Amino acid sequence: MKSSITISFLALLSWLSACQSSSSKNTEVPLAGEPTLKTTVIVNNREIIWGMDFLPNGDLLFTEKKGTIARYSTNGTIQEISGVPAGIVSNGQGGLLDIKVHPNYATNGWIYISYAASESGVNGAVLKLTRFKLNGNTITNTETIFQTKTPNTWYGHYGSRIIFDKAGLLYLSIGEGGSTSYGGVGSGNMxxxxxxxxxxxxxxxxxxxxVPSDNPVLPGNTTATTVFSYGHRNPQGMTYDPVNNRIWENEHGPMxxxxxxxxxxxxxxxxxxxSYGKNYDGVAVSSNxxxxxxxxxxKYWVPSIAPSGMAVITSDKFKSWKSNxxxxxxxxxxxxxxxxxxxTITKDEKILEGIGRVRNVKQGPDGAxxxxxxxxxxxxRVTGE
Known part of the structure; x- marks a missing residue:
């Protein structure tokens, strides 16, 4: 009996060792019905990549915070886009932020970007939403369709994700432009x-x-504006679920x-x-x-994970993770x-641990x-097998 137990124990150790060796590679060992993840670096050695979106031909456009846009083509080449708007302010958390291709791009050619921008004689930076068209790799037909009425003098909490819903309406998340800790009634946080x-x-x-005709009239206002929801701190993740017609959003708390x-x-x-968070002096933001x-x-996280980027899995390639x-x-x-x-969020699992500081997550037209x-x-690029 003792010999049998010893052999079983050694077999168990061997199995655990094999699992540990496997998980150190660029694949993850799945549970039954779950995908095996495979990762491939397709773009490397860039600055801070903030926004990503796909053209109908599969090319990937991405922004860098410093103020550049590039195109990753399906043949593996990367080309810079010229004609980026002037006046981008990259101080603090500002810069060139999100990018979104119009869902009807094939017929209208519009692409949208959000960015912090300087205004003559103004202290701070406004947030602009600008659209343009591409002639090859050159920006044309630039048109700013929205900008904040007041500047952000702290140069932080811009939020700034862009999505479209199935009706073709555009949503833009904007942070409150305040300091990291709640500064009281008269502060920018309010x-x-x-x-x-x-x-x-x-x-x-x-x-x-x-302004869409069915936008809400919010407390204190007599007419509808572009504001759809309020009370957001710094929403750096937002995505549209086309199956259920839902808009998901994540945002940074303080501590x-x-x-x-x-x-x-x-x-x-x-x-x-x-808030479920604390100010950076350790005092709770609110008593309740x-x-x-x-x-x-x-869902809320304590401690903070610093959320950024968001995606709903709609691809069958990720098996039981579909709709996650x-x-x-x-x-x-x-x-x-x-x-x-x-x-209801019933489970929150960490995947792709150690991958790096994740700024954005996007599902591509190929399902990856x-x-x-x-x-x-x-x-x-992450695929499920």
């Missing part, structure tokens, strides 16, 4: 609760920047209190009135993390995989997941 301010909001507009939310018309998401009239997050929601972690260098039951990481700037 922009998020000021329904007349553009900061700390998710905006909803037509593809040329107009803890990072959130995942479903963005809904006219809702107040609480910042800085309530919930309140009447405030929409609670579907992915969020990048800048702080802990992994991708969070949220499992859903309806709109594309992850932009920092240090150096890379884009990694």
């Amino acid at each position: 922009n998020a609760q000021d329904t007349k301010s553009d900061w700390g909001k998710v905006h909803r507009m037509t593809d040329d920047g107009k 803890g209190g990072d959130e995942i939310n479903l963005v809904e018309k006219g809702k107040n998401y609480g910042w800085p009135l309530v 993390p919930t309140s009447n009239g405030i929409t609670d997050p579907l 929601v992915l969020t990048g972690s800048l702080k802990f260098n992994y991708v969070s995989r949220a499992v859903l039951q309806g709109t 997941i594309y992850v932009a990481v920092e240090g150096p700037g890379r884009i990694i």
Whole structure:
């Protein structure tokens, strides 16, 4: 009996060793019904890559915070795009941020970018949403369709993700433009609760920047504006779920209190009135993390993971992970995989651990997941097998 036990124990050690060896490679050992992940670096040695989106032919456009746009072609070449708008401010958290190809690009040719921009005689930077067309690799027909009415003097919390819904309406997330810790009633953090301010909001507009007729009239206003929801701190992840017609968003808290939310018309998401986070002096932002009239997050992280980028898996290539929601972690260098039951997050698993500071996550038209990481700037293609 003792000999049998010894042999079994040695066999177990051998199996564990094999598993450990396998997981150190660029594939992950799956559970039954789950995909085996394979990673391939397709873009390397760049600056901070912030935004990514695909042209109909499969080419990948990406932005760098410093103010450049490049095209990664399906043949593996990278070409720089010329004619990027002047006046981009890359101080602090600013720079050239997101990029989004119009869903009807094949017929209208529009591409959208968001960026922090200087204005003559103004202290700070406004956030602009500009669209343009491409003639080869040259930008033409540049047109700014939205910009914040007031500047961001702290040069941070720009948010700045761009998505479209199935009706062709455009959504732009904007942070509150305030300091890292809540500074009180008179601080810039309160922009998020000021329904007349553009900061700390998710905006909803037509593809040329107009206010849709069914946008909400928010408290304190007499007419609808582009503001769709408010009370957001720094939403650097936002994605559209075309299957369920849902808008998912993630945002940074201070020390803890990072959130995942479903963005809904006219809702107040609480910042800085309530939060699960603490200020950087260790004092809780609010005595209670919930309140009447405030929409609670579907998930929050304590401590912070510094979420950025977001994607919903719609591809069958990822097997049982289909419909899961992915969020990048800048702080802990992994991708969070949220499992859903309806709109309830039942599980949050770390995948691609150690991949690097994740700035963006995007599902491509080929069904693969594309992850932009920092240090150096890379884009990694992730496939499920």
